[in-house]
Amino acid sequence: xxxxxxxxxxxxxxxxxxxxxxxxxxxxxxxxxxxxxxxxxxxxxxxxxxxxxxxxxxxxxxxxxxxxxxxxxxxxxxxxxxxxxxxxxxxxxxxxxxxxxxxxxxxxxxxxxx
Amino acid sequence: xxxxxxxxxxxxxxxxxxxxxxxxxxxxxxxxxxxxxxxxxxxxxxxxxxxxxxxxxxxxxxxxxxxxxxxxxxxxxxxxxxxxxxxxxxxxxxxxxxxxxxxxxxxxxxxxxx
Numbered sequence: 001x002x003x004x005x006x007x008x009x010x011x012x013x014x015x016x017x018x019x020x021x022x023x024x025x026x027x028x029x030x031x032x033x034x035x036x037x038x039x040x041x042x043x044x045x046x047x048x049x050x051x052x053x054x055x056x057x058x059x060x061x062x063x064x065x066x067x068x069x070x071x072x073x074x075x076x077x078x079x080x081x082x083x084x085x086x087x088x089x090x091x092x093x094x095x096x097x098x099x100x101x102x103x104x105x106x107x108x109x110x111x112x113x114x
Numbered sequence: 115x116x117x118x119x120x121x122x123x124x125x126x127x128x129x130x131x132x133x134x135x136x137x138x139x140x141x142x143x144x145x146x147x148x149x150x151x152x153x154x155x156x157x158x159x160x161x162x163x164x165x166x167x168x169x170x171x172x173x174x175x176x177x178x179x180x181x182x183x184x185x186x187x188x189x190x191x192x193x194x195x196x197x198x199x200x201x202x203x204x205x206x207x208x209x210x211x212x213x214x215x216x217x218x219x220x221x222x223x224x225x226x227x228x
Contacts, residue, residue: 034216043205043219044157088157100147100209100217101170104157 003027004091006105013112019076021108023089026070031094033065035074038086038107048074079112086110116140118220120206126226127196135191135223137206146189147207147217148181150174157205163189196227 003026013019021035032051036044050056050063050072062075072091076083086107093101119138127133139146148160161171163181180192189208193200203224207217 043222045219046216049216090157100145100162100207100215101159101172102149102157102217103159106156 004089004103004105006087006089006108008106008108010109010111013079013110015079015081015112015114017079017112019079019083019110019112021074021076021087021089021110023072023074023105024070025072025089025091025103027091027093027103028070029093030067030070030091032092033063033072034090034092034102035061035063035072036088036090036104037083038088040086044088044090044104076110079110081112081114084110084112116218118206118208118218120204120220120223122223123221124224124226126228129198129227130195133193133196133225135193135204135206135225137189137191137220138187139189139206139208140210140218141187143208143210143218145169145209145215146181146183147209148191149205149207149219150202151205151222152199152202160191160204193225196225198227201225201227 005024035048038044048063050065056063060077064073088107089105090102121136146163151157161175162169178194182190203222205222206220209215
């Protein structure tokens with residue numbers, strides 16, 4: 001069973017702090033990695049994608065990928081109360097017909113308190 | 115911004131009844147997907163659909179489930195004889211191409227089987 005593991009939290013950080021979210025995956029054939037944000041009762045919303053080792057920055061968000069360690073993380077700088085949500089890590093395998101078959105982690109609940 | 119639309123937003127049905135969940139993917143997208151999320155659990159892949167046929171399906175997607183693209187715009191998920199355990203939020207998604215193209219999720223249909 002190919003798994004994606006996340007600490008379910010909740011992770012609580014003060015406003016303005018850095019929130020660090022982590023994810024590990026078991027399938028070495030994984031190719032693409034995504035972070036989604038999901039507000040309660042809503043659909044997942046893509047916030048970052050990363051495909052190669054290293055860091056990728058987009059505004060207040062930085063995704064980090066280490067394929068050797070099978071680890072992907074998301075940093076949120078200057079956290080705001082509106083960032084409070086569940087953050088889902090999702091992984092896609094390489095090749096085959098797995099075009100959009102994402103395997104999701106259970107999500108980490110982030111709470112940013114004023 | 116283009117979006118994936120799903121109807122209805124809520125569906126209540128009796129066990130054993132058939133339900134059809136409807137989705138209108140983004141107009142120039144070619145790949146279509148159904149995911150589901152049981153309350154408090156992971157988002158799970160059900161099926162992917164490309165070129166008028168299923169390209170991949172999960173173990174969840176058994177003979178009770180079917181998908182169809184009846185015209186150029188709609189994409190439907192049919193559950194033939196609903197069970198209590200089919201109660202979940204069902205998300206439709208689409209992407210422009212396969213590979214690393216990101217998925218756009220619809221707002222979901224909350225299905226409750228009584």
